[in-house]
Amino acid sequence: MPPIADFDQMSCPxxxxxxxxxxLGHGSGGKLSADLIxxxxxxxxxxxxxxxxxxxxxxxxxxxxxxxxxxxxxxxIAFTTDSFVVKPLFFPxxxxxxxxxxxxxxxxxVVGATPLYLSAAFILEEGFEIELLRRIVISMRHAxxxxxxxxxxxxxxxxxxxxxxxxxxxxxxxxLHAANHALSIRNARPGDQIIVSGTIGxxxxxxxxxxxGIEFETALQSxxxxxxxxxxxxxxxxxxxxxxxxxxxxxxxxxxxxxxxASNVGILLDEASIPVRxxxxxxxEMLGLDPMYVANEGKLIVVVAEQDCxxxxxxxxxxxxxxxxxxxxxxxxxxxxxxxxxTLVGGQRxxxxxxxxxxxxxx
Amino acid sequence: MKxxxxxxxxxxxxxxxxxxxxxxxxxxxxxxxxxxxxxTIVRYGIDELLPDEVELVHGPGCPVCVTPLExxxxxxxxxxxxxxxxxxxxxxxRVPGSRHDLFExxxxxxxxxxxxxxxxxxxxxxxxxxxxxxxxxxxxxxxxPANAMAVWQAKKRRIDNFAVLVxxxxxxxxxxxxxxxxxxxxxxxxxxxxxxxxxxxxxYEPLATRYxxxxxxxxxxxxxxxxxIYRCVRMLEQGKIGVDNQYARAxxxxxxRVAQGLIKEVFEVTDRKWRGIGTIPHSGFRLRSEYERFxxxxxxxxxxxxxxxxxxxxxxxxxxxxxxxxxxxxxxKECTPEHPLGATMVSSEGACAAYYNYGRLLESHQPSCSxxxxxxxxxxxxxxx
Numbered sequence: 077m078p079p080i081a082d083f084d085q086m087s088c089p090x091x092x093x094x095x096x097x098x099x100l101g102h103g104s105g106g107k108l109s110a111d112l113i114x115x116x117x118x119x120x121x122x123x124x125x126x127x128x129x130x131x132x133x134x135x136x137x138x139x140x141x142x143x144x145x146x147x148x149x150x151x152x153i154a155f156t157t158d159s160f161v162v163k164p165l166f167f168p169x170x171x172x173x174x175x176x177x178x179x180x181x182x183x184x185x186v187v188g189a190t191p192l193y194l195s196a197a198f199i200l201e202e203g204f205e206i207e208l209l210r211r212i213v214i215s216m217r218h219a220x221x222x223x224x225x226x227x228x229x230x231x232x233x234x235x236x237x238x239x240x241x242x243x244x245x246x247x248x249x250x251x252l253h254a255a256n257h258a259l260s261i262r263n264a265r266p267g268d269q270i271i272v273s274g275t276i277g278x279x280x281x282x283x284x285x286x287x288x289g290i291e292f293e294t295a296l297q298s299x300x301x302x303x304x305x306x307x308x309x310x311x312x313x314x315x316x317x318x319x320x321x322x323x324x325x326x327x328x329x330x331x332x333x334x335x336x337x338a339s340n341v342g343i344l345l346d347e348a349s350i351p352v353r354x355x356x357x358x359x360x361e362m363l364g365l366d367p368m369y370v371a372n373e374g375k376l377i378v379v380v381a382e383q384d385c386x387x388x389x390x391x392x393x394x395x396x397x398x399x400x401x402x403x404x405x406x407x408x409x410x411x412x413x414x415x416x417x418x419t420l421v422g423g424q425r426x427x428x429x430x431x432x433x434x435x436x437x438x439x
Numbered sequence: 440m441k442x443x444x445x446x447x448x449x450x451x452x453x454x455x456x457x458x459x460x461x462x463x464x465x466x467x468x469x470x471x472x473x474x475x476x477x478x479t480i481v482r483y484g485i486d487e488l489l490p491d492e493v494e495l496v497h498g499p500g501c502p503v504c505v506t507p508l509e510x511x512x513x514x515x516x517x518x519x520x521x522x523x524x525x526x527x528x529x530x531x532x533r534v535p536g537s538r539h540d541l542f543e544x545x546x547x548x549x550x551x552x553x554x555x556x557x558x559x560x561x562x563x564x565x566x567x568x569x570x571x572x573x574x575x576x577x578x579x580x581x582x583x584p585a586n587a588m589a590v591w592q593a594k595k596r597r598i599d600n601f602a603v604l605v606x607x608x609x610x611x612x613x614x615x616x617x618x619x620x621x622x623x624x625x626x627x628x629x630x631x632x633x634x635x636x637x638x639x640x641x642x643y644e645p646l647a648t649r650y651x652x653x654x655x656x657x658x659x660x661x662x663x664x665x666x667x668i669y670r671c672v673r674m675l676e677q678g679k680i681g682v683d684n685q686y687a688r689a690x691x692x693x694x695x696r697v698a699q700g701l702i703k704e705v706f707e708v709t710d711r712k713w714r715g716i717g718t719i720p721h722s723g724f725r726l727r728s729e730y731e732r733f734x735x736x737x738x739x740x741x742x743x744x745x746x747x748x749x750x751x752x753x754x755x756x757x758x759x760x761x762x763x764x765x766x767x768x769x770x771x772k773e774c775t776p777e778h779p780l781g782a783t784m785v786s787s788e789g790a791c792a793a794y795y796n797y798g799r800l801l802e803s804h805q806p807s808c809s810x811x812x813x814x815x816x817x818x819x820x821x822x823x824x
Binding site for chain 2: 095096097098099100101288348361363364419420421422423424425428431432435436
């Protein structure tokens, strides 16, 4: 018989709560990102507009005042900025240039604005091939044409070789709000339905499998796409849509957790209803990842009143970018601030926000 | 996916749920040893599908949880060296050492990389002949063959700038340690299917006989687990002891002789310390003398790293099924998923984190309920319409 384990010696790790340096996880879209925003940026720069943490700021023209009051009359603009640091620069279904245009267009579109103008700032690494840069810029031109926006200003900086990672792009966008709707992450109400506009995890798994050099029988493809045509059709048909978000970094789970917290509601999801491409599902299984936490670049999460849900679904399904739309759950007054999923086998689990990067498990 | 959809099938799960309910006549406590099974139980809400009489306790089978603090500190010290490329499976990077974790070392300029296979490290070593590539060889018997293969290949191909930091642990000694404890509550085990696919289950038969328990070797899909639980409850109800194999599609009694041969070629059994439990004799692997030049502990002279751990949390007791997470005085107070004091609260699959979240859910349905939960969190069913 072996010696009995010495329970007096039992102990446990004490994970670090505060980090002295920026970690990759601070850019994951999960809890670490939220902590960094709260503890550093909002602490020093917070104001009514910035602290609302919408995908775009909404500002009133002419008054020089933020349009924090939804009842404010007069033209309102949406204003947003986003940086793009993707590796590889070119991937199945897109490239960093396309992403830089569509990402900012989508941040404007999901607050209900019509995207109009973009700026683009390039940080280039010494030694980066001009021909590759040209390819990226041409892709941006096509993307602007596709989204119906004009790139009107820009900037270029070059850093020493080894001090950058080939190319970083920051785009800023301006759009114009229609007067008849006021979307906000705080608007979800118990009884509302939650719709996703299509399959989840396509972009993130494409990037990850390309990085890892893993090939699948069916080629993975990023879903990078401009959502403004779809959102316009949706808002024309259903001006009472409460919330729209594009679930990029951190995936659907992070977006829904943000939504549950901001609206102080619970969310119930039905796992069987969540659309996932077989090839994405397989890649996630192989790499030990959960598609709920994987990035998307051409998808919407929509919250809508139950009575408007079916008519909105009809409009979405008629659009190429909403063909695979599905109702994946509903908003509830129970378990405020939490996302709960009814699983494939009839159990339940709490869907939390990831702390940092999603990491493949050992076994 | 073949061999997957049928094991995540609602109808099959409901059928097994009913079957378990029909045969159970008294309370039983069953431990799933493997962290992968715990992950599935939490991810699919398996424990809620069980009758009140069947209680699952989560075992010490998470390699992230049981890797001792001094090994993490050694990894951090090695990864901090300028001429080292430190490679690891992903989920070890967030585990805290005494002062830092591997992510912080990466942020401070250390070359820390996530790999999916130890064999990838050999390519990295060949591409970087002027640097030493160190792989953090962590895990149970499941990961040992691939790690052994990497060392064996390194020797054969004379890739001398490759080394492994070994922290391999073995399941049967841990089960025996739990069963030897006078406080243990475990009446039956779900055996770790992937471990048994390598090692077989011959070693479990004397264990079952000696301690008079049923052990059901079980797979990792939700229907696998429900069937494993059904078989284990059936054995308990019938008073049977011994080993049953639910995971026959992947596990043979003798396991994989090829994999075992490779492990024996490279590794030998040694005493190992388990985080949260302590030292268990003959419970791990170390490199054989013929391969010791690939031992990162010797190469980097970090063998005498000493640490002092906090003794505030009872994760060790939780990992052995002696206490439930909510029985810890720090649970839900000083210790939450945002501010974890123990490994079992770090990840959403950890027993403490799962209980914390279920507790929040339970309280949201029953505002008057206190923070002390019942023995098993009871979740209010979701509307099905």
